[in-house]
Amino acid sequence: MKFDDFEKSMRELEAYHSLRALPGAWMILRIDGRSFSKFTESSFEKPFDARFHEGMVGASQRLLREFSALYAYTESDEISLLLPRDSRLFDREVEKLVSLSAGLASSSLTLHFQCEVHCDSRLWVGPRSQQVLEYFRWRQSDASRCCLNGWCYWKLRQAGQSAKKATAQLKGRSFAQKNELLFQHGINFNDLPRWQRRGSGLYWQHYEKPGHNPLTGAATTTTRRRIFCDEQLPMGDGYAEFIRERMC
Ligand SMILES: Nc1nc2c(ncn2[C@@H]2O[C@H](COP(=O)(O)OP(=O)(O)O)[C@@H](O)[C@H]2O)c(=O)[nH]1
Ligand SMILES: [Mg+2]
Incomplete structure (x- = not known):
């Protein structure tokens, strides 16, 4: 087989490389820390840690700059990155966008924590502007839900409950009931720092x-x-x- 034919036959097996986000659609990359529940278990304050948050903000800054993005939103161990609608970055190739965003976030966080960490990344594509608004409201409500749950969980743990018991006690409780539980432990949810409640x-x-x-x-x-x-x-x-x- 001639080398050119061999090269072509091999490249054809890079099956997803030509996959591109449709022109004119909004692109949001969501990067998430891999197994961060385990990573944060021993050396970070619970449920929120200022140094951990600083690392996430630093990685968001790097992404915003390197990807010429419009907006980065971070909560917990995730970052959502909104690209300009007409972005031609990496020719809109999905593999490049997800692998490089995950790589950049991983290296930024590894440097910050002085400990090797990995991130994954996925691409969200929204043809309509309204969907972008809904996307960010969705992630913000996730931040609020996780914040309330995290505070309740760790208050129960600090009060001596096992992981299993604390999880069971929170299961099926409404937002209002969790608010009440937290209040009984001396914390008014609305007094918690906004970055924790809203990202x-x-x-x-x-x-x-x-x-x-x-x-x-x-x-x-x-x-x-x-x-x-x-x-x-x-x-x-x-x-x-x-x-x-x-x-x-
Ligand atoms: N201790 C601590 N943990 C955090 C903080 N922010 C995020 N985490 C952890 O990161 C996890 C992120 O959730 P998720 O991505 O679903 O978990 P993963 O699959 O283990 O990465 C949370 O459940 C927390 O355990 C923080 O500020 N302090
Ligand atoms: Mg994670």
């Missing part, structure tokens, strides 16, 4: 940088951009409006 959002902010013209000495201003990490996200319709602004 954190990162996006680009423009600002004016004062300077001077080296030749004339005249004062100048240049517009620069920097990443802002918003730990005070709105929720509900306010959050949908906030996401709409990020999509422009």
Whole structure:
């Protein structure tokens, strides 16, 4: 077999390499830590740890920058990354987008924690803008649910209950009932830090940088951009409006 034919026959077996997100559809990459329940078991504060959160925010920043994204949202051990609708990044190839986003998050977190960790990644594709708003409201409600559950679980554990018993006690309880349980343990859910209840959002902010013209000495201003990490996200319709602004 000629080398060219051999090469072609081998490349044909890279069966999914040509898979691309449809043009014009919104793309969101969701990156998630692998087995982080186990990884966080011994050396992090429960249910929330500031150093852990810093690592997630740092990885979100790296992703936002490297992927020229519009918005990154992080809660727990996951990051959602919204790309511009017309993004041509990696020619919209699914394999490249998911493997490189997982690789970048893994290396960023490994450096931060000084311990090898892995992430997976998946691609969400939304043809309609409304679906993007719904996506982020969905992840934010997951943040809120996990926050309440996490606090209840660890309060029960600290009160001496076994893992099995604490899990069983929370099973089937409504949001209101869990709120009440937490209140009985001295915590008002609404007083917990917002980043824990609602997650954190990162996006680009423009600002004016004062300077001077080296030749004339005249004062100048240049517009620069920097990443802002918003730990005070709105929720509900306010959050949908906030996401709409990020999509422009
Ligand atoms: N101790 C601690 N654990 C955290 C924190 N944030 C996330 N986690 C853990 O990360 C897990 C993430 O959930 P999930 O992705 O479903 O679990 P995984 O499949 O084990 O990675 C949570 O269940 C927590 O155990 C934190 O701030 N502190
Ligand atoms: Mg995980």
